[in-house]
Amino acid sequence: MSWPRSQLLEIGEKSWCPSWLQRHEQLALTKFWSLRIPGWSHESPATQACAVMKKYLSDLSSYKIRDICAGAGGPSPVMEVELNKQLEREGKEPVQFILSDLYPHEEEWARISKKQGNVSYIAEPIDARAVPAVESTSRRECRVLNLCFHHFSDEDAGSILKNAIEFADAFIIFEMSARDIWTCLFSFLMVFWTCFVTVVWYWHSPIHLFYTFIIPVAPIAIGLDGFISCLRTRTFEETRKLLDQPGLDLSGWRFHSGKRTVQFPFIVLYYYVGIKSD
Template identity: 35%
Template sequence: MAPLVPRMHVFEIADFPWCPNFLRAYFQAALTAAWTTHIPLLQTSSPAQLVARLLSTHMTNPHSHVFIDFCAGGGGPTPSIEKHLNNNNNNKSKSPPIQFVLTDLHPHTDLWAQAVAQSSPNNNSLSYVREPVDAAHAPRELVAKYKRQGKKVFRLFNLAFHHFDDGLARRILRDTVEGGGDGFGIFELQDRGVAGFLSCCLFGLGTLIMAPYYAFLWGAPLALFFTYVVPILPVVLVFDGWMSCLRTRTPDEIEALLRTCGAEGGEAEIAKWEVKSGSEMFMWPVGSVNWVICVKK
């Protein structure tokens, strides 16, 4: 059912260049924690683990793909998705690990190097690209590199696609269709429904409760000051979360963009792609992963 609120391409505070980098790093770390945290009894799984299960379930052979995160930010959930998907894969077969690649228009190579070191340093299942990568103009050599290895390329957009206006979103989808892509996945933790807005409030409450633990984990005591004394972190996280809700597209809206992305070959080319979508709850009553998985037939 279509949401009552129309999509609005509003602003988010963390997107502005004047937002201090150290605060933006806290925001990114908090969002990564939201993706990767699994609280027994409250959650059936972490959202990242759920995404790994969705990829394993709705893709014919994920092992034949390389998964490239085109908006990795500080790392986000992709390192955790890689671990869970490869753990599932290793339980089923002894095949080489599935490869994941971190890229971004603004690379965070220091953070990515840490993620690679903490992931699977002996099997090269997680790597990154040092140079800036534009999702609307992905380097052809990046895709060709894995094509030569006999792999298909699947593009990941974790909590990212809602940031693109319609024009940029169409260019990204066109680049996927024409640039040798074999599939893409869009995963969001919010939507334009009531549950989406309530989940952002719950996220703000969770920030207040968990701040001491994560401040210690990150070695960032200043995060406590901006949580309890000057509560910038919870306020901005909730506000930006609401703005993200307003910006998030439904699966039908994403499919409409795909069909109007102007790809060479027109409707006949787009007809070669199969779109699957859904919403999977990881925490009752409002925590859900809203997803679109599109693969070339």
């Protein structure tokens, strides 16, 4: 990390960004979580994320995993499949996932929940800075932020972490961007990934085909957003510093950070974990 963090806005966050482009970007990121290239990939990003959960969350089946910035579904449905396949092979109970967001995508969530019985959702808007505790349940709560923590200002990010400390039992932040040369270079490879997504999943959509292959709005916008994400992502030390807040009781909490290589040298999954002691 050799340059200061910049709190810039991505095209997908702009009010004038068309909905079709936002959906294209969300789908490209969601499908990316399942990407596995034989002979190169060290599993998929989703598999690596599940490995992090299994490493740090003891008795994973006792948790509800709450995606508090789920968007249109994001990677949580992919992670649910990966994780519960592993738990089933081990003869353990499946882990439950809950989707919520300030701007609920109820139609998409309902479709996911119908297909995946271990995924549920909260239809009401939930602000990530003020998430209420999960209703009375025998399961503990782990909150996840998938490739979105860098979107928040320091003030909002600090509020999100404070709320997790006060009302949850664990939290995990996943990022695949960083302020380093390799990751910044990789962001422009998203141009080619966007074209692939268009061919496979949007081949029937004239608007997506036109703005990918005739006027390449989608590839350029998604590639540029990936680069901006790199400039916004916090280091482990910067994330930990956000927890140093007056009156915030961190006793009984343990914090871990690290990274897992997905596809050397470009794709690395970075994580920051907070766990309340039993």
